[in-house]
Amino acid sequence: MLGKKKEVPAPRGHCSGFVAIIGRPNVGKSTLLNRFLGQKLAIVTHKAGTTRRRLLGVHTRPKAQAVFFDTPGLERPASKLGHFLLEEVKAACAGADLVLFMTDGHAEEGDLQALALIEQSQAPVFLVLNKVDRFKDKRGLLPLLERYSKAGRYEELFPVSALKGENVDKLLDALCQRLPKGPRYFPEGTLTDAPEAMVAAEFIREQVYRQLHQEVPYAAAVKVIEMERDPATGRLRVEAEIYVERESQRGIVVGKGGERIKSLGTAARGEIERRLGEKIFLGLQVRVRPNWRQREAALEELGYGTEER
Structure with missing residues (x-):
């Protein structure tokens, strides 16, 4: 299940929904979640495979509530633990109203293979190209974004730096606007439902x-x-x-x-x-x-x- 939907009174025209943050290991998914929330909830290290379970984080604003799921890195499983991690990602996508597919642009073929693992998801997808602060010449982003746009069914593309916060507010505004009309699932002030x-x-x-x-x-x-x-x-x-x-x-x-x-x-x-x-x-x-x-x-x-x- 994707968390407990406890509807809370919300303003007229309120938008809400579940957003799955997915991608290969070590592309910055947990850092992005923490940036969205404005505080540290998800653990972050430089080692691939740090995230092992879906972690719910709630962002609430006056007329929208986005319920995020940070997920393990997408890769073909090599153990029974690996199968559990892949199923965590699939479960997050299955109940998502929107998917953020995150990449750092360093393994385009690997990204295509990762997307194939969750191809059954019917949710709209935003491409999030992370770590753009590492690009000395930002003109190099355009051909990279063009190649990704041709390779997937992305509604929108966002170059960001989750670490530095670059363009993250614009991404957050866009995804909140893309969510369907709906109730507040969690009371204002709720950060997570994790024990x-x-x-x-x-x-x-x-x-x-x-x-x-x-x-x-x-x-x-x-x-x-x-x-x-x-x-x-x-x-x-x-x-x-x-x-x-x-x-x-x-x-x-x-x-x-x-x-x-x-x-x-x-x-x-x-x-x-x-x-x-x-x-x-x-x-x-x-x-x-x-x-x-x-x-x-x-x-x-x-x-x-x-x-x-």
Whole structure:
């Protein structure tokens, strides 16, 4: 399901709808969502494959509400986890009123292959060419945009820089105008419907991706196992487990004398506190789940199963 549609009274002529942000890995989808929302919700790293699930973000203005879905990168799956990620993208597109197909223009053939993976979607599509701040000569954008316009069924094309904010407001205005007439699905002030435990787990996994390298981030998953207030202090206590596939990976995550897990925890705690607006206690443990990316039972346990949709 694409979130819970809880209709809220809205002004006459109000437009609303669901917008799927899709594209190959590492083209800037999560950065664009954060830019739309004006604050950080989606985790962002320089590594491809950071996003692993649909994340709902809500942008509300006086006469429109756009409900965005940040999605995993489009690529052919190489594991059962990969199949889950692809189904997340397809599910977002299936219920979307508008699709933003995002690219950085560096792999035109790869973009065509990515589009083929979700070709059953009937929603209108905007092409979003990201990272235009990297083009020293902006005249190079025109032939690139022309090639993309001939290759897909795009209603409109937008060159943007999600990182710098260039042209993002124009894109946001256009997509809000393109949405159908409809109610407000979420009350004003709502940012997401994601549970706090899931958001906390994602911020922990973000630090795994930022601070560790090679195969370790891709073999890691995070699950919050406890989130409750300490009755004595009133401080929120978050206990989470980081799962890896091999004992050697566990050693890397823990680090010499526990230095790496301490660093991960400190950085993740800061992000979670900013998101929740309060001080927390964060406890981390590292567990080994052999070959979890290929095991359906393990995927279900870690939140990457069909029951989570």
